[in-house]
Amino acid sequence: MTIRNRLTIRFTALVSSILLLAFVSIYAFCWYFTSSDFYRRLERKANTAGNMLIRYRLDAQLIRQLGQLRKDQLPNQKITIFDGRDSVIFVSQEDIPITAPKSVLAKIRQNNRKDFQLDGYSFSGIRFTTTSGQYVVMASAINTYGNQFLRSLLWSLIGLYCLIASITAFSGWLFAGDALRPMQQIDQTVSRIFPHNQAERLPIDRDDDEIRRLSVTINRLLDRITESFQLQRMFVANVSHELKNPLTQISSQLEVSLLKQRDPETYKQTIHSVLEDIRDLSSLTHELLQLSQLNQDNAEELLTQVVRMDELVWDIQDEVNALSPRYKVTIKFGPLPDDPDQASIRGNKALLKTALKNLTENACKFSNDGRALIQVYFEQHTLKISVQNQGQPIQADELPYIFEPFYRSRQTADVRGYGIGLSLVERIVRLHKGRISVSSEQGQSTLFSIELPH
Known part of the structure; x- marks a missing residue:
């Protein structure tokens, strides 16, 4: 499934869930209000009938006639009065056969009143207590208009929900496509770049997004x-x-x-x-x-030794001096640390020796007098080593490329070699998570600096 479709589905599901919750809440509120209002009307009917028949002892036939003349009668309205033995003593409409069970009458006598539904009818019963005994007045009717209103409201909400959900899905699909259009452009551009036009690049928008x-x-x-x-x-x-x-x-x-x-x-x-x-x-x-x-993948396997760098530079001095009578290597140490561990680093002794020997040999080879100076500085978190010589400076336009394999500057073109030494040095230093830099200017010495973490 594409990201566009997933975003559309999730956006539609979120909005539809919120909408469904709102519509269910509206329907539930309307149902509660309609039912409560109808039960209040039934209760008033029961109270009125009870007062007229029980308290004021009006004629039952007269009450029936008055009920037929009134225009505010509820659909299928029926008033039923029970005496203390649950016997019916008054019925407003005998052609409606529905009646309340005795268990309900007992609850009304116990709780003073009760609202309930039975066979599609709504009932509201109240208890009347007089000197002549205890009575139960029951008013029942069908909430025709309320039910019709709720059905109309339900279908209206369902239709509105489907319409809004459809509009939301379509809008979400359009918005997701608009949001993902830059991604499609990136995909098309990157697909065109390789292998023919490697110089092409993605356009950069001004918006910081x-x-x-x-x-x-x-x-x-x-x-x-x-x-x-x-x-x-x-x-x-x-x-x-x-x-x-x-x-x-x-x-x-x-x-x-x-x-x-x-x-x-x-x-x-x-x-x-x-x-x-x-x-x-x-x-x-x-x-x-x-x-x-030499790569970062096997660094853990290679860097397993604790190497004393002060001892290593003395060995390099002896080996480079032995290569040619012309070579002369001098070593200079900075302030010695109080902690002997600051003179050591974790790494590979053979690789470090190769790197420093290559730098020192190159310094002597390209020096005017065959001399090279190695300086070692011990710091709290790093150890710095510099190799310095006096000779022809490296051209400024060649400095960025001297660590690339097989690159040979103009001044080394007639010197025997393959252009691999400095590239090997750079990789060894990088393998030890260190840094190497070079500075060379006219009238100043050429200086290679290495910084290695303890």
Whole structure:
């Protein structure tokens, strides 16, 4: 069932329920008022007859004649008087055979009066007590006009209820369609967007309502999806390029070696060259594998160690200094914390070591003098590490892309590498719920800053 139909049904059911409650209340009030008024009229008839016959001892035949002459007689009106032994001593119309049972007479004597219905007739009985004994006067009649009024009212309310419910259902269907029209437009627009025109976006209304907020959210999602597609295409293109070069070199060298017979030394050089290309290919494959395995889904499995960062940076200093005689890494610590736990974080030691080593090695590699400075600051909730060097600054237009896989800036184009290191560093930091930032300007040092929570 569509949302439009559900909203129509619920709106119609709500209005119909309220309307039904109102109409039932109106009918019940009219029924109560009509019945009460008719019983009051019967009571007055019984009182009048009782006073004339019992208290003033008027002639019964005269009373019958007066009753026939009066124009205010009720339909099928009958007055019956019972003595103390429940015997009938007066009947205004003997051709109406209906009478009250003795059990009812007993209740009237006990309670002084009683109103009830029997076989379509309405009865009102009262007790008269005199010196000559106790009597019961019973007035009965058919509430013809009241019943006709109630029947007319009932059919009128039923017809009005059906009419209003129909109008409500139709109006609700129109209003629901009008309210959901922006959703239909969103559905049609999103259906048109992919895969051909990814740049199209949903229109944003001026009204600050739920539809506008939903459109903004969907546009942001489409931006992220488009960016993801672009990164995926760029990743595939770069991987293909990086894999193609060593494979082409290997194939070319082997084909040249097979063209003619060569001396063992030439074959040996070819094998060494092919082996070097295979090592490069293996290194690239290993880095790609590391990059693909780092995601938030397996964070709980990887981040299970308590890592002392002060000890880790000393290890990185030794390892990077050993890579080249030109490299020189210096470490500077901020104020040491009183709590040793503030020098530790929960994470994966191997991954953190890879990230910091890549940053430090890059700092030394692109430094003018091969030097890099690692600074560590211990704070209450976070641990900050910065890697700094003096060298050619990164261009401002390249800063937003340096953490993307396979991206290589102009100043690193002639340096051996694959453009994966910084992307790997960024993913490792994000996996540890940290943040990484970079600042690089002309005349100032290049600074990579990492902030990790304890």
